[in-house]
Amino acid sequence: MFYRLSGTYHTSYAADRKLWKIPADRWMVILLLILAVLAPLYVSPLYLGSYVLPWVIWSAAALSLTLLMGLAGQLHFGFAAVMAIGAYASIHLVRFGVPFELALLLSGLIAAAIGTVFGGAALRVKGLYLVMATLAMQYLVDWVVVNVPAISGGAHATLRTPEVSFLFVPVESLAARYWLALGWAVVLTVFFMNVKRTSFGRALVAIRDKDFAAAVIGVDPFRTKLMAFATSSFMGGVTGAILAYCFYRAVTPEQFGFNVSIQLVAMVLVGGLGSVIGSWLGAGFVLLMPIFLTNVVSGLAAGGWVPVSQNFLSHLPLMIYGAMIIGFLLLEPLGLAKIYDNIRKYFLVWPFRHARS
Amino acid sequence: MTGDNVLVCDNIVRRFGGVVALKNVSVAVRQGEIFGLVGPNGSGKTTLVNAITGFYPPQDGTITLDGQKINGLKPFRIASMGVARTFQNVALFHGMSVLDNILMGRHIFMKPNPLASFLYPWWAQKEEIAHRRHVEEVIDLLQLAPARDEHVDVIPLGLQKRVELARALCAEPKLLVLDEPMAGMNQEEKEYMVRFILDAQDALGLTVLIIEHHMDVVTALCDRVLVLNNGQEIAQGPAREAIADPRVVEAYIGKPRNAA
Numbered sequence: 029m030f031y032r033l034s035g036t037y038h039t040s041y042a043a044d045r046k047l048w049k050i051p052a053d054r055w056m057v058i059l060l061l062i063l064a065v066l067a068p069l070y071v072s073p074l075y076l077g078s079y080v081l082p083w084v085i086w087s088a089a090a091l092s093l094t095l096l097m098g099l100a101g102q103l104h105f106g107f108a109a110v111m112a113i114g115a116y117a118s119i120h121l122v123r124f125g126v127p128f129e130l131a132l133l134l135s136g137l138i139a140a141a142i143g144t145v146f147g148g149a150a151l152r153v154k155g156l157y158l159v160m161a162t163l164a165m166q167y168l169v170d171w172v173v174v175n176v177p178a179i180s181g182g183a184h185a186t187l188r189t190p191e192v193s194f195l196f197v198p199v200e201s202l203a204a205r206y207w208l209a210l211g212w213a214v215v216l217t218v219f220f221m222n223v224k225r226t227s228f229g230r231a232l233v234a235i236r237d238k239d240f241a242a243a244v245i246g247v248d249p250f251r252t253k254l255m256a257f258a259t260s261s262f263m264g265g266v267t268g269a270i271l272a273y274c275f276y277r278a279v280t281p282e283q284f285g286f287n288v289s290i291q292l293v294a295m296v297l298v299g300g301l302g303s304v305i306g307s308w309l310g311a312g313f314v315l316l317m318p319i320f321l322t323n324v325v326s327g328l329a330a331g332g333w334v335p336v337s338q339n340f341l342s343h344l345p346l347m348i349y350g351a352m353i354i355g356f357l358l359l360e361p362l363g364l365a366k367i368y369d370n371i372r373k374y375f376l377v378w379p380f381r382h383a384r385s
Numbered sequence: 386m387t388g389d390n391v392l393v394c395d396n397i398v399r400r401f402g403g404v405v406a407l408k409n410v411s412v413a414v415r416q417g418e419i420f421g422l423v424g425p426n427g428s429g430k431t432t433l434v435n436a437i438t439g440f441y442p443p444q445d446g447t448i449t450l451d452g453q454k455i456n457g458l459k460p461f462r463i464a465s466m467g468v469a470r471t472f473q474n475v476a477l478f479h480g481m482s483v484l485d486n487i488l489m490g491r492h493i494f495m496k497p498n499p500l501a502s503f504l505y506p507w508w509a510q511k512e513e514i515a516h517r518r519h520v521e522e523v524i525d526l527l528q529l530a531p532a533r534d535e536h537v538d539v540i541p542l543g544l545q546k547r548v549e550l551a552r553a554l555c556a557e558p559k560l561l562v563l564d565e566p567m568a569g570m571n572q573e574e575k576e577y578m579v580r581f582i583l584d585a586q587d588a589l590g591l592t593v594l595i596i597e598h599h600m601d602v603v604t605a606l607c608d609r610v611l612v613l614n615n616g617q618e619i620a621q622g623p624a625r626e627a628i629a630d631p632r633v634v635e636a637y638i639g640k641p642r643n644a645a
Contacts, residue, residue: 222505228497241476246464246493259499
């Protein structure tokens with residue numbers, strides 16, 4: 029990030045549309061990717077399994093949701109239900125004898141089909157009313173999963189994921205599960221960036237920004253919104269399956285409840301709507317910050333720095349966490365992604381003040 | 386200059402509740418001409434444009450584009466048949482750069498799909514670059530190159546209107562509809578805009594339907610005009626003659642007081 033630049037100049041249209049236009053950015057991405065791939069070698073299994081792995085998977089989930097909420101502007105408060113469909117579908121498909129790779133794809137398609145049906149509501153309603161429609165989806169899917177024993181295995185049952193292998197590698201060891209999740213998250217990240225630089229992404233943003241102006245230049249609102257719901261639900265469905273196989277390894281309906289949907293929305297909002305890096309930062313923040321704060325506060329308490337009662341102590345991290353979310357959104361409504369962008373642009377032209385992207 | 390009619394509106398009627406916004410308006414726009422739509426506030430100019438572009442389909446009458454009936458079609462269908470328009474209050478997409486906004490103008494020629502985006506290097510890239518070439522030609526024509534990478538909501542209004550014109554031009558329209566392209570501009574910006582419209586018409590052989598309030602602009606640009614008042618035609622014909630019509634003068638500045 030510490031480099032100076034007089035401007036970015038390209039000699040071809042292809043170069044102008046590169047994902048990372050500045051060499052330093054490219055090097056940073058390659059470095060991060062190498063670090064991420066090699067993580068099982070230097071991160072302790074405890075941290076890898078309980079922090080890094082969920083972070084990677086939830087980032088993929090946040091990316092799926094932000095395609096719909098950030099790019100297409102369609103609010104969705106039932107995204108955990110989409111992931112539940114993917115998770116349950118993949119488990120039943122594999123039990124049925126479908127190869128795991130195909131089951132992942134099919135579970136995504138099933139989630140896309142069901143998600144699109146509910147997304148059809150978006151063609152008639154906007155804003156808060158769409159929130160209600162998607163909430164209905166959340167509760168309906170929850171209810172069906174809990175009350176149909178063929179899906180959940182009974183009201184309070186836990187469904188273990190069968191043993192599978194992905195491209196002949198058993199998805200069993202922590203490293204294998206991590207690599208599968210990381211692979212999917214990287215695929216989604218690259219996909220998302222490609223969407224943003226192609227006509228598909230522009231059509232989504234056009235529908236979000238001004239639907240009448242989009243219609244007047246030939247964007248079909250009906251088709252575009254349905255495509256947004258289908259794509260996002262496909263991504264969410266596969267992510268749900270990955271979450272089941274790579275992290276939970278045994279699913280219950282509570283893992284895909286309403287509170288999870290809200291948490292996903294929080295990730296997307298805190299990270300920054302429609303942003304790739306925002307999805308990663310937002311997921312990391314929402315997942316890891318409470319844990320981090322709890323550790324810091326209890327550490328301080330143990331050292332006698334925070335003289336408060338034990339009862340209050342357990343709530344203190346949550347209060348700080350809430351204050352941080354409000355603070356971030358007050359200071360920068362566009363989320364962590366914008367904060368990152370500001371810092372990046374500052375160093376891009378330092379010691380001068382004005383940056384061109 | 387002469388030639389076939391591109392757009393024919395025949396006895397258009399549009400009511401909003403009890404208000405009749407357009408009463409049997411008929412108009413024919415010829416290939417290659419700049420046709421002006423003039424009239425006081427509330428006379429139905431924008432309603433006529435909205436009827437043509439499909440936002441308020443007329444309750445009665447027919448609209449044909451190149452002989453094909455277009456009334457009753459959805460706005461995006463009419464757009465893909467070759468009608469592009471700009472709006473009175475700029476309607477750009479605020480989440481995008483100038484370049485992306487103009488690229489949206491090529492939308493009707495592109496086939497957006499998630500799979501193409503996923504396989505960008507093998508699939509979407511070729512299409513993107515081919516359309517980028519067209520867009521760059523329009524950017525050159527309207528001298529928008531310095532603003533290409535800016536975000537649209539940070540550039541001045543005059544430039545935003547030009548970006549909107551560029552977006553409409555990229556659709557290679559059979560009929561370009563401009564709804565008050567000079568609204569809120571100063572004299573210099575107005576002159577620039579007139580020059581750009583004439584340049585674009587010259588380079589691309591456009592047929593233009595333009596709503597405009599500034600009479601100097603109307604007489605400078607338009608081959609023929611239609612003057613509306615209270616949803617009715619009060620004059621139609623070559624620009625200078627139509628504007629000099631006593632009924633038009635009356636509609637704008639009132640009746641001269643009779644000496645009595």
